[in-house]
Amino acid sequence: MNDENEVEKANDLSDVVVVLHGRVEVDSFDQYMVKYIDSYSVTIQELESVTAKFKFNSMMRALIEICFLFSPAPLHGFAFWFDVEFNGHAISSTNYQSTTSFVDNHQMNGSQRKRRTNPNEALALYTAPEDPPTHQQQTLIYFYDPIELEQDQLIEGSVTLSQSKENARFMNIHLEYTSGGRSYVKESVMR
Template structure:
């Protein structure tokens, strides 16, 4: 969809014309969601008194193979978020969207099972500036980048963050097949690569590589 906006911008936007939203930022963060995992997996351990744990492997695949669009809250988020990609609507190119890779490093704020990663976005409705980067500063918070606006009163922001009121877009969660037990301050680091599918331009391939507790993991999924 964004590719269509870029094409329309390049063909028809007049000098001084406006694009709304004017920018977008994609975030990610590790999450815990015990109730969701239990409802999808642990249910099979006792189905009305019958042990159907032989279904666990299939249940995990069916429930967590693909990303899930659902609503979580700030209580599910284990760390400060990481900025995966910032997009300026006036300057972004289609080639930039074909593949996005970002390295991340998180420190868990609590002891909890890590069930996966959540993704969400903010969009801003603002007039363009001569130097867009001068309006938005980045600062380091616990190893992750967050966006800080120098004058919030001048910018209208639509946020789909877990701590904000729910929206139509909710959040996108990539669940692990098996949770990782985290201790407080335990490090989770790795990289995420988002690649536009060659089969369907509206599909997104999500490749996650991450390590924690001296163990390495890989999760591949497709956002359809």
């Protein structure tokens, strides 16, 4: 027993075991809206290329009530997705035609479309990773090498989304960002 006490003291150990109940979650960043687009007023030309600047600080947080000493954490990339809310008037049943159509070679008929029960409620499509799956996908842009971030380290830059010339349904992503005195450029395609 004496040897165990010496080992505990030498390694700053304790014979008490602490069990944490619940979920522990560590995030580097909160979600950040890159661009808000009003679908009632936007033009086709404005959607061909959308650029937005961003600036935020890294934020490591734990959802438990104890203090942590945070060491640098790697940032491996950025994730992109979109949310759409339709706030207009609901389609009345007399104007609604249940015709069969094909989207990406998948048969769609009127009964598969989601209808609002309350015309004042927004109809929404959320494609974030924590939302239920849809046919839309999130796009992850991984860095060639992760960036080691300190708490509250500034990350800023710009992102440009432009319609792909090869496939009109795809978006090209051009990402420029700086952090810790270094600048980076990364490109990808949102499919």
